Amino acid sequence: MSDKKKSTKSALNEVVTREYTIHLHKHVHGQTFRKRAPRAIRAIRAFAEKAMGTKDIRLDPSLNKAVWATGIKNIPHRLRIRLARKRNDAEDAKEKLYTYVTAVPITKFKGLQTQTVDE
Numbered sequence: 001m002s003d004k005k006k007s008t009k010s011a012l013n014e015v016v017t018r019e020y021t022i023h024l025h026k027h028v029h030g031q032t033f034r035k036r037a038p039r040a041i042r043a044i045r046a047f048a049e050k051a052m053g054t055k056d057i058r059l060d061p062s063l064n065k066a067v068w069a070t071g072i073k074n075i076p077h078r079l080r081i082r083l084a085r086k087r088n089d090a091e092d093a094k095e096k097l098y099t100y101v102t103a104v105p106i107t108k109f110k111g112l113q114t115q116t117v118d119e
Contacts (some may be wrong), residue, residue, distance in 0.1 A: 014085065015085055015086060015087060015097070016084075016085050016116060017082060017083070017084040017085070017116070017117040017118075017119050018051070018082070018083050018114060018115065018116050018117065019080060019081070019082050019083075019104060019114065019115045019117055020047070020051065020080070020081055020082075020083060020114050021078055021079070021080050021081075021109055021112050021114075022043070022044060022047055022078065022079050022081055023077070023078050024040045024043060024044075024067075024075055024076060024077060024078065024079055025075075025077040025078070027039065027040060027043035028040055028043070028075060033072070033073040034072055034073070036072060036073055036074075036075050037067055037068050037071070037072045037073075037075055038072075040067050040075045041059070041064070041067060044059070044063070044067070044079075044081065044101060045057045045059070045101075048081075048083050048099050048101050049099070051083060052083050052085045052099040053085075054085060054095060054097050054098055054099045055094075055095055056088065056093075056094075056095050056097070056098035056099065057098070057099050057101060058098055058099065058100050058101065059101050060100065060101060060102040060103065062102060062103050063081065063101055063102055063103040065103075066079060066103040067079070078109050079103060080103070080104040080105075080106045080109070080112070081101055081102065081103060081104065082101070082102045082103075082104050082117065083099055083100075083101055084099065084100045084101075084102070084119070085097055085098075085099050086098055086099075086100055
């Protein structure tokens with residue numbers, strides 16, 4: 001048996017912004033029509049939490065409008081989102097970082113990769 005310790009990546013040292021394409025259709029497939037948009041919002045939250053490693057996820061109102069634009073039943077199949085990991089300046093904050101999620105308006109999804117955005 002080895003006494004090596006696992007090195008865990010810490011999200012604390014990085015304040016970074018990335019753009020992802022999330023395939024919402026696979027997250028709501030088979031879901032009841034009246035639960036599709038709320039399920040898509042939960043899927044976006046879960047994706048952001050996993051990708052950025054923060055529990056505190058904040059959604060921009062434009063993202064909410066983009067998901068709900070065609071109603072509760074007909075959500076977009078794919079959505080381009082920008083995840084920004086930022087420092088939490090509140091004194092009584094539980095976590096040091098939070099993730100801010102915004103929608104990126106785009107016409108075609110072909111050939112897009114995950115990109116790190118310089119702000």
